[in-house]
Amino acid sequence: MYFDYAATTPVLSEIKEQAIELLNKYENPSSVHLKSKGVKSEIELTREKVAKLLNTNPKHIFFTSGATESNNTVIKGFYYKNKEVKHHYFTSSIEHPSVLEPIAYLNEHSDFSYSHIPLQNILDTNALERTVVEEKPTFCSFMMANNETGTIFPITEIASILHQNNSYFHIDATQAIGKIDVDVTKLNVDALSFSGHKIFAPKGIGILYLKDPDSIMPLFHGGGQEKGVRCGTENVFAILSLRIAIDYFLENFDKIEAHYNLCRTYFLSLLKQKNISFALNESEGLANILSIRFGMKGDAMADILNFKYGSMISVGSACSENKDVKKLSHVLKNMGLEDHEIQKTTRISFGIETTLEDIGKLVNNIEDVLSIYQ
Numbered sequence: 001m002y003f004d005y006a007a008t009t010p011v012l013s014e015i016k017e018q019a020i021e022l023l024n025k026y027e028n029p030s031s032v033h034l035k036s037k038g039v040k041s042e043i044e045l046t047r048e049k050v051a052k053l054l055n056t057n058p059k060h061i062f063f064t065s066g067a068t069e070s071n072n073t074v075i076k077g078f079y080y081k082n083k084e085v086k087h088h089y090f091t092s093s094i095e096h097p098s099v100l101e102p103i104a105y106l107n108e109h110s111d112f113s114y115s116h117i118p119l120q121n122i123l124d125t126n127a128l129e130r131t132v133v134e135e136k137p138t139f140c141s142f143m144m145a146n147n148e149t150g151t152i153f154p155i156t157e158i159a160s161i162l163h164q165n166n167s168y169f170h171i172d173a174t175q176a177i178g179k180i181d182v183d184v185t186k187l188n189v190d191a192l193s194f195s196g197h198k199i200f201a202p203k204g205i206g207i208l209y210l211k212d213p214d215s216i217m218p219l220f221h222g223g224g225q226e227k228g229v230r231c232g233t234e235n236v237f238a239i240l241s242l243r244i245a246i247d248y249f250l251e252n253f254d255k256i257e258a259h260y261n262l263c264r265t266y267f268l269s270l271l272k273q274k275n276i277s278f279a280l281n282e283s284e285g286l287a288n289i290l291s292i293r294f295g296m297k298g299d300a301m302a303d304i305l306n307f308k309y310g311s312m313i314s315v316g317s318a319c320s321e322n323k324d325v326k327k328l329s330h331v332l333k334n335m336g337l338e339d340h341e342i343q344k345t346t347r348i349s350f351g352i353e354t355t356l357e358d359i360g361k362l363v364n365n366i367e368d369v370l371s372i373y374q
Helices: 013-017 019-023 034-054 067-081 097-109 119-123 125-135 155-164 236-273 298-309 330-334 339-343 356-373
Strands: 061-064 087-092 112-117 139-143 168-172 191-195 206-210 289-293 345-349
Touching (some): 034 236, 087 125, 097 139, 112 125, 125 155, 236 289, 236 356, 298 345
Antiparallel strands (some): 191 206, 289 345
16 A cells, blocks of 8 residues: 655556557657657647646746756756856755755855755745845745645745845745645746656656746757757657646546545544544645654654555655665754654655545554554
8 A cells, every 4th residue: 555645656547548659659759750740749738738737828838857857957057047146045944855955066066155944934924034135045946845744835925025035936846736726827936846756647757837938047958959948859758648647637636635635634533533642743734745753763664564564654755765874854853853753753645546445454554563563
């Protein structure tokens, strides 16, 4: 049973059913053949679907390999486009590594400075405004919703503060897409990133929205694809698969939102019914992500649930598990949790394929693990 949808999602069944047909669209979209032009037209249809999802014009949408590339492109591209400026970047203290590390790279290799803004100062927009006025950032990158806790940032209010102070504003919406409304017109952001594999499309496809495509310097050169913003032959299979996934979310958003709320409510109600002691690290975040502490170490619980019961949960960001040396979650640490609380934290995340029966089995398994190993 899979409860790690925040890390990645299975490919939508509708995509699997059309996979061979999509893979047979092998023609290079840049070629002059009629079939190639047909593939190019289908790519543009996908661009239109993404634009509809985000409520923008297709000319602002660019395909990448994923949110990591999109984040790197806008973070570095804005700097390289405006190298004559004395840059000071803002980011939150709980960002994904694909935001934190490009900024740290620029700091190490360029005439550049940055600040990590504490989470409480971002959620308190008055405190954020004071900091922005004082430090005058040229560029700011915040996630819309956190990948470990589901914490949702007040993006519209933040955008207003930043734009009043002439700061460029990028958001990483990877966890938010498909769970809450993401309307770039209402949000008034300058750039946005997300990955297809978080919304049941294959890995290898990402989106970069740019209000002004000329606001960054491209990282890739050669070929001229994506109007020069992201050169390289398009990943046709992944792009067309993304269109199927977005169609699904556009048609079923209300039902999906209700399903996530039901999963969360049912899971927590079962824990209470069984008198299982727990604590939530975030009580008002995304409905499908639970950062939750039980009475034992989280990594031990995750391992036992996996190997003994076949239930897959996590202890935080999947990306952090790639490090040679595991560290305590920087997200939870910056939220103010003590080390012993972080060590007991697990992340349980639901998806469109999660059933109430699955949730019931997971709670039973958690009860068994705690009764034996706690």
